[in-house]
Amino acid sequence: MARTYVFTQHGGPENQTFLDLPKPDPGPGQLLVAVRAAGVNPADWKQRAGFRRATETLDSPVPLGREISGVVEALGEGVEGYSVGDEVYGTVAGGGGYAEYALLSTDAIARKPASVSFLDAATLGVAGATAFDAIAELDPQPGETLVVIGAGGGVGIAAAQIAIARGAKVIGTASASKAGLVESVGAVHVPYGDGVVDRVRAAAPDGVAAIFDLVGGDALTELAGLVEDKTRIRTAADPTTATELGGGPVTRARNSAVLEAVGRLVEDGTLKPFVTEVFPLDKAGDALALVESGHATGKVVLEVS
Numbered sequence: 020m021a022r023t024y025v026f027t028q029h030g031g032p033e034n035q036t037f038l039d040l041p042k043p044d045p046g047p048g049q050l051l052v053a054v055r056a057a058g059v060n061p062a063d064w065k066q067r068a069g070f071r072r073a074t075e076t077l078d079s080p081v082p083l084g085r086e087i088s089g090v091v092e093a094l095g096e097g098v099e100g101y102s103v104g105d106e107v108y109g110t111v112a113g114g115g116g117y118a119e120y121a122l123l124s125t126d127a128i129a130r131k132p133a134s135v136s137f138l139d140a141a142t143l144g145v146a147g148a149t150a151f152d153a154i155a156e157l158d159p160q161p162g163e164t165l166v167v168i169g170a171g172g173g174v175g176i177a178a179a180q181i182a183i184a185r186g187a188k189v190i191g192t193a194s195a196s197k198a199g200l201v202e203s204v205g206a207v208h209v210p211y212g213d214g215v216v217d218r219v220r221a222a223a224p225d226g227v228a229a230i231f232d233l234v235g236g237d238a239l240t241e242l243a244g245l246v247e248d249k250t251r252i253r254t255a256a257d258p259t260t261a262t263e264l265g266g267g268p269v270t271r272a273r274n275s276a277v278l279e280a281v282g283r284l285v286e287d288g289t290l291k292p293f294v295t296e297v298f299p300l301d302k303a304g305d306a307l308a309l310v311e312s313g314h315a316t317g318k319v320v321l322e323v324s
């Protein structure tokens with residue numbers, strides 16, 4: 020059996036519970052992975068809250084969690100290039116992330132570099148890969164200024180580092196409590212709230228070339244006017260607003276090549292995942308509540324085994 024944190028119906032956190040479910044069976048092209056660590060993402064509570072009702076039917080109970088690291092325990096039909104005992108990470112194709120066992124698929128998995136911890140690797144399937152995809156799409160050039168809205172969270176702090184490594188100047192909006200974190204990666208911290216547009220303008224004397232948004236709504240709308248070419252506005256948080264402004268959602272690659280590339284960035288020291296809170300699997304509800312607060316710092320991760 021596999022201890023698994025699930026939600027049973029759409030709504031609030033009261034619908035979350037632990038269940039002992041059968042160990043998932045890897046189908047063709049899938050690997051059964053004993054989970055060592057799992058990243059906690061806003062998408063997890065959004066799915067539980069029913070934000071995806073329009074596109075996803077509820078197949079209760081629904082295991083929570085979508086990015087993990089762990090050790091391969093069994094191979095499904097047709098899986099080549101991996102063996103039992105391999106250390107891997109990726110996005111969950113079945114089973115659970117907040118669970119003892121998950122299924123990964125060969126098209127969204129990568130081998131964990133030995134120097135990268137399971138905790139760090141667990142942040143790469145969703146947060147790291149989204150940051151990578153966004154910076155690839157926005158393609159900030161050396162010397163150009165990129166504004167990251169929500170730079171102190173899991174995706175934002177990764178995106179800031181990847182853009183800076185390419186030579187871009189990054190201005191990161193975040194609450195005052197995250198100034199030290201944002202500046203530690205070489206970005207300019209700008210607190211959000213009244214006057215944020217003037218503060219960003221002052222910090223970007225050569226203008227803002229692009230925005231990567233992790234917050235949406237007014238936080239995006241008020242800063243969008245600073246970008247001349249609105250097609251260089253990308254969001255992971257609010258596709259509707261970004262599209263209305265002339266930009267759009269980040270295009271996700273969701274493949275193993277991106278996962279491997281992000282892993283190499285961690286391995287060579289370009290990208291630090293900033294795991295700031297680690298909870299045991301038993302405290303999965305507390306971990307998700309922290310992310311659901313909307314003000315997490317860096318990444319919140321569950322240590323499963």
Ligand SMILES: NC(=O)c1ccc[n+]([C@@H]2O[C@H](COP(=O)([O-])OP(=O)(O)OC[C@H]3O[C@@H](n4cnc5c(N)ncnc54)[C@H](OP(=O)(O)O)[C@@H]3O)[C@@H](O)[C@H]2O)c1
Pocket residue numbers: 060061062065145146149168169170171172173174175192193194196197211233234238255256257271310313314315316317318
């Ligand atoms: N489409 C995709 O594939 C994809 C993938 C990953 C994430 N996402 C989405 O992207 C968003 C961010 O994800 P995440 O994992 O980075 O979330 P997160 O770790 O919770 O970070 C969000 C950050 O935004 C900050 N924030 C809140 N209000 C703000 C404001 N008005 N201005 C600037 N910063 C503000 C928060 O802290 P402070 O308020 O303390 O600064 C927090 O650090 C979520 O909506 C998530 O669902 C989408």
